[in-house]
Amino acid sequence: MDERITLRVNGRTLEAAPGRLLLDVLREAGFTAVKNGCGSGDCGACTVLVDDKPRLACTTRAGQVAGREVVTPEGLPPAEREPIAAALVAEGAVQCGFCTPGISMRLAARLRDPRPYQPGEEVRLLRPHLCRCTGYLPLLEAARKLLTGAPLPALEEAGGIGARLPRYRARERVFGEVPYVADLTAPGLLHGALRLAGVARGRLVALDLEPARALPGVRAVVAAPDVPGSRYVGLLHDDWPVFVAVGEEIRAVGDVLAAVAAESEEAARAAAEAIRAVIEPLPPLTTPEAALAPGAPRLHPGGNLLARTAFVRGDPEAALARAAVVLEEHFETPAQEHAFLEPEACLAVPGADGTLEVYSPGQGAFEERRQLARALGMEPEQVRVRLVPSGGAFGGKEDLSVQAQTALLALVTGRPVRTVLTRRQSILLHPKRHAMHLHYTVAADREGHLLLVRARIVGDTGAYASVGEKVLERAATHAAGPYRTEAVDVEALTVYTNNPPAGAFRGFGVPQAAFAIEGMLDRLAERLGLPAAEIRARNLVAPGDPLPQGQRVGPEAVLWHQVLERARAVMGDHPRAGLALAFKNVGLGMGAPDTGRVDLEVTPDGSGVVILGGASEMGQGVSTVLQQMVAEETGLAPRLLTVVLGDTARCPDGGMTTASRQTYFGGKAARAAARRLAADLAARGGDLKALAGRRYPGEFRGETVPLGSDGPQHVAYGFAAHVVFLDAAGQVERVHAVHAVGRAVNPLQLEGQITGAVAQGLGFALWEDLGLEEGVPRHDRLARLGLVRADRMPAVEVEVLESGDPGADPIGVGEIALIPLAPALAQARRRRGEAWARRLPLPDPDGR
Ligand code: FES
Ligand code: FES
Incomplete structure (x- = not known):
């Protein structure tokens, strides 16, 4: 049968077999702003207009829209595009941008609909759409303002550190004009x-x-x-x-x-x-216990124990002997899927000379x-x-x-x-967040001062190493939290199994450890009759104190105490609120060579500067951060600064985008390069054209020492406190996130990162569990992973505390903002009268 039908797309006539998916027909015809996030009707990324109504192209056959008017993001008239783009950009609702064209089409359809706005309807409107980056709140705010005509916040067009600049190329992402690999x-x-x-x-x-x-x-x-x-x-x-x-x-x-x-x-x-x-x-080995059992088949030549991280500080037995309270508990956290909206893809182009472009x-x-x-x-x-x-x-x-x-x-x-991987293949193939078992013993004196934290952690790293041993190392070094304790005794095992590999995922082993140590502090507080904030205040490190793994903290700990006090004040005596703290390393640390590099190149005509960096832009906003760093030092307007990242033929090797390192390492390297450019500019009276074609390299080397040595194991740490408020039914009503950031490079982006991370943290705490059966994920569709949608998102208040020192280094918040949510929620549940939480995800009060 070669029956063909015709459809009208953006005013063009296309022919197609009636049984073909509209999504495939559109993308093959070059309308690549229509994205394929799942192919199964779960994410909304493929939304188009059919006779003015929103419709998912991935569940529509071409024959179903024969003779009808289809509009893709490319075909939306400028007069309709403009207000949508303005609203989404102004509210900081565009991060990676993969979900955005579909959402924009949904908004466009609503704007064509003459019905009056109903308060709160934006939640229902956006519910079909998944966004893994923003935490929905900026999207909802943009939608509300768009539908009601409420004024938008003003953005700055110039300025360095501290300016609310729009995200780099955000406008082009709204209607899918920036291609992803699958669009090339x-x-x-x-x-x-x-x-x-x-x-x-x-x-x-x-x-x-x-x-x-x-x-x-x-x-x-x-x-x-x-x-x-x-x-x-x-x-x-x-x-x-x-x-x-x-x-x-x-x-x-x-x-x-x-x-x-x-x-x-x-x-x-x-x-x-x-x-x-x-x-x-x-028979697959599906648990670390099975993999470590005597006689278990060896999955790799070196055996099933990939790595062991262990350290002891102080005298654990003496600490135990002196303790007034000793508590023991076992915690479990599940494997979690990244669920980035863009499935993995690659385009490889061979050259005539035997070279390859990837x-x-x-x-x-x-x-x-x-x-x-x-x-x-x-x-x-x-x-x-x-x-x-x-x-x-997100690490995946x-x-x-x-x-x-x-x-x-x-x-x-x-x-x-x-x-391009299908969504199912993506879920089967890439590494997940490590499922962990964490066994804790905590001892304290009568006033609640920690004497011992003993942690035995076992991480399921699945079939391949990835960065699993580093994830478990981070779990180990953060196992006792940011607290002063007389003795620490930690062991973390990284174990191969036949589960899907586990590797990097926002937080890198620390969310699991924080759930455990914060839970132990809650138990201690309850035993001693102390408020949650008080037990933390008594133990939180002060300047000069050693962290549990031995590194002494500097003056930044003053700000950490201020963060805690703000959270304490916000929590007040609310009967259904919980508070937790977290710290998270910046950079690879532990003595690993770690260098950030950014070069600046004045364009051949001297009309602008190209920022050449080693980072990857994945929606976290590193391009904008680099722009603002360079603008800060040189005074050049951001519109003159183009960003090119991760091209091995043009950019310096700035290391991987991991461990919250690019804002700090890339930022410092960019500033070093920019200072050189600024000096040359000043010498030429600010005439950029006089520097046409010049290149200015910038580098920052992070000097750290291995675990067990004296000195800085990490160049810096992020720090945060979250307060979670529950409603009377036990649902999360509001999250107050207080973060120490050194300096806020771009408050708009910062708030967006924190809100997005809170959403992922909420999923981790309440709904997301990959659910493995015999080593195979039970769920291979986005709709079944328990991802947060717009209607599940609580209010999020972001409070950022800066050090006040203009020379302070900005610290990324992408990872740290996910970490305190689960323990804060667990504590709120306990204060509401529920049993102690030992396992994530926590039971959903609605059973949803
Ligand atoms: S690609 Fe159509 S809904 Fe996800
Ligand atoms: S901005 Fe929505 S998925 Fe990335």
Whole structure:
């Protein structure tokens, strides 16, 4: 049957087979502002207008809209675009921007609808849309103002640190004009697709690629024997196979068996599924206990214990002997899915001279280049990695996902290849937040002063190392919180299992540890009849005190106490409120080499400056931060400052975007470069044209010492207190977040980051649990992951405390803002009369 129908799209006539998905038809026709976040009607990213009504393109067949008027973001008239863009930008409602075009189309449809505004209707309006970045509140505020005509807040167009500048290129993101990797194309493009194992453990007995090769449109099928270099890659350990080889063991449900390149995405995916894999099933090791049991099969040559971090300070037994109170408790936290809205993607373009250009949404251009060159048997200089601003990452795009397989397909075919994971594949493949068991013993004197914190932590790192041992190291070094204690005795084990790998996720092991230590302080407070804030005030480190892992804190601890006192005042004696503190390291630390680099290049015509950085923009706003740093030092208007990040051929290696390090490290490097530029500018009377073509490198090296040594283990720490207020039914009504930031670079962005992190923290506390069965996620759709939607979002009040020192360093809030939420909520529940919380997610009072 080659029946075709016609549809009108943005005034153009398109032909399509009636059974094809409207989303595919639109994107193939070049309307790539229509995003594919899930393909199953869960996220709203694909919203278009059909005869003025919003409609999801991913659940609509072309035949259903035959002869009707379809409008995509590209086709919305400027007069309708302008107010929507103005509202979203002014409210700081655009972060990674992947959800934004779909939301904008929903707003456009509502504005075409003549019905009067109903108070609060914006919540219902935006409920079909998932946004993993903003925490919805800025979106709701923008929608309300748009629908009511209420005035928008003014933004600043100039200024350095402290200015409420609009996010870099935010306006273009509103209607999808900034492309993500899946929107990029190249002449002769082929489409890649992966075949995943689909079982958590088994032996790959045979792999028959011929059924795939025989399908029309297929240009290449590759598997383990085709990898020219190292078949194993990884951030810290090369233990993750690009492809599992025949005869080898499958260790995770997301293991890749083969990859296909074909003339269309449909053909590539059909071919990948046609590959015949014979797998001898083996019982998966689904818990660290099983993996560490005597006689357990070894998942990797070194055994199933990947790493052990342990340290003891003081004399634990003497502390115990002196204690008036000794408490013991066991906590459990689940694996959590990042659920960034943009699934993993890669475009690889081979050069005529044997080189390769790789477009990636990853979190470290030079690290990706290192791993890719190793896998492909190439010199690093032959591979150019270009990071493309991603549609969210939160740590989940630190590891390679589809890059190596896509690059190999491009080399084999000699043509550009683009691979985009389906949502299901994305959930199966990338590393999660570590599920942890945390066993605590805490001892204190009669006044509640801590004498001992003993923690035994076991983290399930899944099938591959990723950065798991560092996550557990962070859990260990934050296990006793920001508190003074006579003795500490901590051990953290990182254990391989057959679950999906676990790695970096906003907070990096600290949310789990904070849930436990804050919960222990609550138990201690209750035992001693002390208020929650008081037990913390008695133990919080002061300047000169050692943190539990040994590093002495500086004058910043004064601000930490002010944060606590503000939270105490806000909480008052509310009977259903809870308060928790958190600290979180900045930068890799622990003696690891850690250098931020940013170069500034005056354009050839001297009309502006290009900021060349090593970071990746994933919605956190690092581009704007760098702009403001440079504007601060040079006095140049931000509109003159263009940002290029993560291009290994143009930018310096500024390290990965991880550990809250880019605001601090990248920011300091940018300021160092900008000071040089400013000096030259001053010498030429401020004439930028006189410096045309000049380049100014900037660098900041973080000097730290390993755990157990004297000196700074981390260059800085973020610090926050959250107060959670429950309503009479036990639902979260309001969150008050107090943060110490050194200096606030951009208050608008800062508030947005905090609100977004609170939303993720709320999900972690209440609803999100990947739920593994025999090593396989129970839920492989966004709709089933328990993600917070607009109607579940409580009010969030953000309070930022700056040090008052104009020379203070800005500290990123992206990670720290997720951490205190769960323990604060657990405490509020307890104060409301519920049982002690031992496990996340907490039971939902509504059973939702
Ligand atoms: S892509 Fe259509 S709803 Fe997610
Ligand atoms: S801004 Fe909404 S998903 Fe990133």
